[in-house]
Amino acid sequence: MKELLNLYENKPPEIVFNWKDRETEAEGWTVINSLRGGAAGGGTRMRKGLDMNEVLSLAKTMEVKFTVSGPAIGGAKSGINFDPADPRKRGVLERWYKAVAPLLKSYYGTGGDMNVDEINEVIPITEECGVWHPQEGVFNGHFQPSEADKINRIGQLRHGVIKVLENSQFSPDISRKYTVADMITGYGVAEAVKHFYDIYGGDLVGKRAIVQGFGNVGSAAAFYLSQMGVKVIGIIDRVGGLINEDGFSFEEIKDLFLNKDGNTLKHPNLIPFEEMNEKIWSLNAEIFAPCAGSRLVNQSQVEQLIEGGLEVISSGANVPFSDKEIFFGPVMEHIDEKVSVIPDFIANCGMARVFAYFMERKVQMTDEAIFNDTSITIKNAIQNTFDHNSSKTNISRTAFEIALKQLV
Numbered sequence: 001m002k003e004l005l006n007l008y009e010n011k012p013p014e015i016v017f018n019w020k021d022r023e024t025e026a027e028g029w030t031v032i033n034s035l036r037g038g039a040a041g042g043g044t045r046m047r048k049g050l051d052m053n054e055v056l057s058l059a060k061t062m063e064v065k066f067t068v069s070g071p072a073i074g075g076a077k078s079g080i081n082f083d084p085a086d087p088r089k090r091g092v093l094e095r096w097y098k099a100v101a102p103l104l105k106s107y108y109g110t111g112g113d114m115n116v117d118e119i120n121e122v123i124p125i126t127e128e129c130g131v132w133h134p135q136e137g138v139f140n141g142h143f144q145p146s147e148a149d150k151i152n153r154i155g156q157l158r159h160g161v162i163k164v165l166e167n168s169q170f171s172p173d174i175s176r177k178y179t180v181a182d183m184i185t186g187y188g189v190a191e192a193v194k195h196f197y198d199i200y201g202g203d204l205v206g207k208r209a210i211v212q213g214f215g216n217v218g219s220a221a222a223f224y225l226s227q228m229g230v231k232v233i234g235i236i237d238r239v240g241g242l243i244n245e246d247g248f249s250f251e252e253i254k255d256l257f258l259n260k261d262g263n264t265l266k267h268p269n270l271i272p273f274e275e276m277n278e279k280i281w282s283l284n285a286e287i288f289a290p291c292a293g294s295r296l297v298n299q300s301q302v303e304q305l306i307e308g309g310l311e312v313i314s315s316g317a318n319v320p321f322s323d324k325e326i327f328f329g330p331v332m333e334h335i336d337e338k339v340s341v342i343p344d345f346i347a348n349c350g351m352a353r354v355f356a357y358f359m360e361r362k363v364q365m366t367d368e369a370i371f372n373d374t375s376i377t378i379k380n381a382i383q384n385t386f387d388h389n390s391s392k393t394n395i396s397r398t399a400f401e402i403a404l405k406q407l408v
Contacts, residue, residue, distance in 0.1 A: 001328075001397055004404040009326050013056060014074070019099050026082035026092045030100055031059040033075045035107055036407070039141030040074035041066070041355070043113030044122060046093075048083040055079035057326040061318055062352075064327070065345040067403040068381045069352035071359065073142050076108055084115035093125055101129040107141030110134045111355070114293075118181055119162050133158055135355060143359065157358040160365060167367040172223055172257045180354060180370055186220020188350030188374050189289055189316040192342045194228060195379040196312050199386050200340065205229035208247060208285040210305070212236050213292030215263035217316040217348065219256070221289045226253040230287060234280045237265035238292070241276035245283065284308040291316030298322045299331045306339055311392075315344040328400060336396045343396040345403065346381045350374045 015032035029052045032040045042062040055077045063075025078100065082092050093116070097104075104110065104126060111134055112118030118134075126134050133154045139145060145153060163180050165171035170187070171178045197204045209230045211222045214237040222232050231247025235256070242248075242265070248256070259266055271279070281304040288305055290297050290313065297320045302310070313320075313335070323329025328336075335341055353374045357363055364370075381399070389398040 001401040001404070004408050005328055005400065007408050008404055009060065013059060016052070017100065017103065018052070019096060021082075021092055021095055023095070024082065024086075024088055024092055026080055026096075028078065028080040028096050029055045030078045030103060030108065031055045031076060032103075032108060033059040033063050035141065036063065036074035037072045037142045038144070039107045039109065039138045040076035041109040041135070041138050041352075042075055042077035043111040043118075044078040044080070044096075044116045045113035046080040046082055046084045046089070046115045048081065050079045050081045052079075058318065060326055061345065063407060064400070064403045065349050065352050067406045068346055069349040069377060070356040071138065071142055073138060076110075077113075078110055090121075093121055094128070097122075097125045097129050097131075101126070101131055104129075104131045104134060104137050105140065107137045109136070109138035109355070111351070112181075119179070123158075123162075135359065138359065149361075153359055153361070156363065156365070157355065160358040160370065161354060163365065163367075163370070165367050169227075170367050170371055172254050176258070180367075181351065182216060183220045184350035184354050184371065184374055185348050186217045186222075186291070186316065186350075187224050187371060188353075188378055189217060189221040189291060189314050189347050190224035190228065191375045192314045192347040192378050192382065193225065193230070193287055193289070193312060195375075195382045196314070196340060196342060199379075199382055200390075200392055202311070206231065207287055207311075208233045208283075209287035209289060210234040210236075210280060210283060210285045212288070212290045212297070213238075213317065214256070214260065214265035215291070218289065218291030219260060219265075221291055221314075221316055222253050223257050225287070225289070226250045233285055234283050235265060236273075236276050236280050238273065239264060240270040240273045241265065241280060242267055242269070242271065243276075243279060243283065281305055282308060286311040288313045289316050290320035293317060294319045295322050296320065299334060302335050302339070310339050312340040312342065314342045314347045316348050318344050318348065320344065328396070332396065337393055340392045341396045342382065343399050346378060346385075346399060349378065349381075353377045
């Protein structure tokens with residue numbers, strides 16, 4: 001696996017598009033790792049301090065993810081080095097998408113990512129640039145449908161991603177009009193835990209969980225885990241956190257979800273971050289869902305969790321461990337040898353799978369059909385890993401080997 005990984009990590013990307021904004025200090029990159037299957041896909045993120053190497057590592061991560069979620073295309077990513085809180089953000093995005101529109105028409109598909117909203121920014125701004133849909137390039141480069149078929153499938157994709165959830169099983173409050181895009185990634189993180197116990201053995205109900213990050217992914221993962229009967233005992237977010245060693249009730253988790261301040265945990269009794277970061281790693285939990293930023297979780301923190309009875313990590317964040325390597329550095333390798341780690345490209349593939357699902361010929365547009373498709377995709381990936389290695393350790397190593405054999 002290490003040889004495959006070195007070959008894959010060190011192979012230069014096929015296309016690097018670099019852009020410098022004429023009106024601000026913003027700089028952006030689209031990195032297309034390969035045009036496998038005639039196209040590539042990956043979202044657009046914005047943050048101050050981002051560089052091309054970050055975009056490259058995310059593009060390679062996307063390519064691995066597509067081996068699970070489909071379609072069988074190359075990985076790509078766009079990133080803009082700019083402060084998303086700057087009032088000039090909208091103009092930066094408008095000029096960025098105008099520059100990158102020829103790629104989006106031909107062979108590259110994008111979507112929302114960190115600090116860039118799929119529904120309110122990516123879709124309307126790319127439309128203004130003459131792109132039918134941010135995934136149009138994947139249709140043209142990979143699927144090569146007839147014009148009529150393309151119109152139908154883009155319509156299906158457009159309506160599916162922003163579909164308002166109508167089933168209370170999938171939405172914390174159907175009157176709030178949460179969409180598929182709001183909930184599907186966190187749902188996949190929770191389903192990965194459920195399928196892990198179904199396949200590797202063990203009863204999920206009553207297990208204790210810690211969730212890191214309470215944005216779209218973490219809050220949804222906490223909601224679905226709690227719905228399954230898991231006791232969420234700790235939540236840590238960027239401003240602070242909460243602990244209840246007996247487990248928050250499902251109603252309490254739902255209220256925390258509904259009372260978020262944007263993508264931030266909000267509660268009158270919030271424990272300050274520094275204090276929370278001291279306490280949370282020594283709680284006794286079987287499940288850990290890192291759903292915050294990349295490369296935040298260090299080896300010492302996980303060692304403390306393992307001492308407290310940790311059984312499985314379901315990676316909601318891309319590359320959650322504090323390695324400098326793109327995928328599988330020494331921290332992740334060490335943890336993978338000690339505890340069950342469901343890698344990010346399986347656990348958080350929900351949104352990528354939704355795109356793939358809606359790109360297929362006519363599909364069912366019900367909440368049940370959409371969410372069940374993501375659940376089955378994750379289940380199949382975990383089952384495939386188990387079939388290659390039935391041990392509860394080295395799960396990530398095995399999953400990477402399966403993926404890389406398709407790419408190298």
